[in-house]
Amino acid sequence: MSYVDMSYGDLLGGLITTDMEAGNYTPLTEATFLILLSLAHKPKHGYAIMKDVRAMSKDRVVLSTGTLYGAIRRLLEQAWIERLDTTLEEEKSEASQGRQRKAYVLTRLGSQILEAEIKRISGLAEVARLRTAGSRA
Amino acid sequence: MKTTSCWPVILYARMLRFYPPSFRAEYEEEMLFVFSQAVAESARRGKAALAGLFLREALSWPRELLVVYRDWLAGLVNNEISPRVEPAWNSKLESGKRDPMDPKNKNAGWSVHNRRQALLAALPPLLFGLGIGISWLVIGRQWQSISRLQLYAGIGAGFLAAAVIAVGALFALLKGLPDWGYMWVGSALLGFVLLLQTAAEELAESGLYHLSAGGETAVEILILLLFLAFLSISAWRGWQCAGMASIGMSSILAVSLYHVVAVPPLNRPDMAALAIPYGALVAGLVYLFLRRSSTLWQAAALLFIGLVNLAAVMTVDTAWQALLDTGKPFPILPFAGIISGLLLAGPLLSLAGRPVRRRFRRE
Numbered sequence: 001m002s003y004v005d006m007s008y009g010d011l012l013g014g015l016i017t018t019d020m021e022a023g024n025y026t027p028l029t030e031a032t033f034l035i036l037l038s039l040a041h042k043p044k045h046g047y048a049i050m051k052d053v054r055a056m057s058k059d060r061v062v063l064s065t066g067t068l069y070g071a072i073r074r075l076l077e078q079a080w081i082e083r084l085d086t087t088l089e090e091e092k093s094e095a096s097q098g099r100q101r102k103a104y105v106l107t108r109l110g111s112q113i114l115e116a117e118i119k120r121i122s123g124l125a126e127v128a129r130l131r132t133a134g135s136r137a
Numbered sequence: 138m139k140t141t142s143c144w145p146v147i148l149y150a151r152m153l154r155f156y157p158p159s160f161r162a163e164y165e166e167e168m169l170f171v172f173s174q175a176v177a178e179s180a181r182r183g184k185a186a187l188a189g190l191f192l193r194e195a196l197s198w199p200r201e202l203l204v205v206y207r208d209w210l211a212g213l214v215n216n217e218i219s220p221r222v223e224p225a226w227n228s229k230l231e232s233g234k235r236d237p238m239d240p241k242n243k244n245a246g247w248s249v250h251n252r253r254q255a256l257l258a259a260l261p262p263l264l265f266g267l268g269i270g271i272s273w274l275v276i277g278r279q280w281q282s283i284s285r286l287q288l289y290a291g292i293g294a295g296f297l298a299a300a301v302i303a304v305g306a307l308f309a310l311l312k313g314l315p316d317w318g319y320m321w322v323g324s325a326l327l328g329f330v331l332l333l334q335t336a337a338e339e340l341a342e343s344g345l346y347h348l349s350a351g352g353e354t355a356v357e358i359l360i361l362l363l364f365l366a367f368l369s370i371s372a373w374r375g376w377q378c379a380g381m382a383s384i385g386m387s388s389i390l391a392v393s394l395y396h397v398v399a400v401p402p403l404n405r406p407d408m409a410a411l412a413i414p415y416g417a418l419v420a421g422l423v424y425l426f427l428r429r430s431s432t433l434w435q436a437a438a439l440l441f442i443g444l445v446n447l448a449a450v451m452t453v454d455t456a457w458q459a460l461l462d463t464g465k466p467f468p469i470l471p472f473a474g475i476i477s478g479l480l481l482a483g484p485l486l487s488l489a490g491r492p493v494r495r496r497f498r499r500e
Contacts, residue, residue: 046171064194065149065172066201069164073205102167 026117034061035071036080036106036114043084043105046072072104080110143180145191146173152198157209158312209313252428258317258381259423261302261324262388266416268298269392273399273409295396299328319371319378320423323385326367327479330360331393372487373494377435379483380426384442387480388419391449394472398456405456418445439480446476 028036031053038044038052049072050063063071075081084103106114149172153165172194179186276283276291306325309318333356340346348356364386371382395412398405419442426438450473457467 046167047174050171050175062193064197064201065168065175066194067197068171069168070201070204073160073164101170 025113026120028113028117030057030061031063031067031071032075033114033117035063035068035075036110036117039081039104039106039110040114043103045101045103047101049104075104075110079107080113081105082107143176145176145187148191149194152194155202156205159209160205254315254317255424255427258320258427259420261305261320261385262392262423263416263420264298264301265324265328265389265392266395266412266414266419268295269396269399270410270413270416271295273396273406273412276399277406299332302328314370316378316381319374319381320385322367323371323382324389325385326364327386327389331389333360368483368486369490371483372490376484376487377426379487380435380439381423381483383480383483384419384423384426384439387446387476388416388423388442390479391446391476392416392419394449394453398453403453403456403460405460408452408456411452415445415449439484443477443480446480447473450476 034053034056035049037056038049044052046065046068050065050068054062072081076083081104084105146169150169153161153168156165175190176187179190272291272295274291275287275294302321303325306318306321309315309321312318314322337346337348368379368382371379392412392415395409395415397403399409422438422442422445426435426442429435429438450469453472454467454469
């Protein structure tokens with residue numbers, strides 16, 4: 001990837017070199033965390049993110065369309081995610097019928113912030129596990 | 138993108154219309170599509186699921202709307218225009234739309250360098266001048282003896298110009314105050330104050346005016362605050378925006394003086410026709426102010442507008458002196474002071490506030 005091809009989020013991600021710097025953006029709200037997590041492995045369009053967030057949280061976090069797009073707008077502005085110009089593989093048949101949905105993907109910066117948040121939560125969970133194990137013993 | 142045309146989707150489409158235009162342009166279609174997909178799935182699970190979905194959307198809607206508007210306004214206030222930047226010839230600026238939420242537009246150019254937008258911005262003084270000039274050319278000197286049709290046509294010309302300016306200003310506000318909009322909103326604001334004053338005078342003549350002295354003071358303070366708020370917003374965006382707001386206000390006040398010479402006691406509708414060349418001259422100077430990127434040219438255009446405004450005051454004074462030899466003198470100095478003060482208020486406020494703006498931006 002040349003610098004010309006890199007997005008703003010990728011460039012910012014390149015500038016953030018340590019976990020500590022990415023950790024400055026954490027803790028994330030639950031909705032933001034779940035949206036980023038939903039995009040961790042592959043790009044998704046709005047409705048797929050909505051369903052994924054609901055499934056991951058076991059129906060606890062149900063995003064409305066307005067809340068989802070409010071979050072998407074902020075994440076795009078912060079360059080944590082970006083819009084994908086290409087059509088997703090599973091949507092090629094829809095695109096050929098004139099329906100082109102916009103997909104979103106994590107930028108390098110978004111990935112680093114997500115990783116930092118996962119580390120933070122894991123660290124907390126580890127401390128909690130040790131403490132509760134100690135009290136039981 | 139196809140959307141289901143059932144009532145929740147139609148209702149949701151109506152709800153989306155309340156978002157700012159820039160947000161709608163970016164997300165409306167996609168949100169509607171996602172919502173229609175959610176509706177289709179909920180409908181398969183029954184009416185309760187569908188009602189639950191709609192309730193969830195309706196409950197989150199006001200909060201999300203507030204957040205989007207808060208960010209939109211913050212972007213609007215922080216989005217100062219740089220006059221030195223060359224015109225950005227992209228489609229968004231050419232169409233007059235500035236999306237304050239879009240970081241790419243944070244330092245977008247002085248978009249009224251665009252000829253079409255500069256012409257649009259220069260229109261209010263010309264329109265108002267034409268309105269007043271045509272109005273009195275149609276009515277003429279013997280307004281008591283003309284036909285009703287002629288009278289209505291004359292009054293209609295003036296009102297039509299005022300209405301076009303008011304609608305243009307409203308449109309500019311709905312569009313998120315693009316650069317050309319400062320002239321229109323400034324003009325409409327001053328026009329609104331003149332309308333209030335005229336209505337109050339008419340009511341007083343008919344004995345229907347019942348506002349107490351305290352009420353009058355409250356209205357005056359409100360108007361002053363409205364002016365200050367608009368000038369402060371314009372000044373925050375840069376001295377050119379503040380200049381346009383000020384030109385809009387002062388030129389409407391100056392052109393209204395040509396109406397003053399036409400009505401009793403002066404009764405000089407022939408002199409009111411001078412409002413047409415006045416409007417055309419100010420519009421030309423506004424166009425020059427907007428098209429030239431040199432500060433010197435812009436300052437010169439402001440100076441000339443100030444001189445043309447003073448010429449309008451002098452015209453009324455001349456008519457006053459010629460017709461009322463023994464009466465009260467025309468308050469030439471206060472009028473000249475108010476009109477020139479309005480013209481300079483915006484640019485001076487902006488220049489005075491420059492250190493504050495720089496500090497805020499650094500933070």
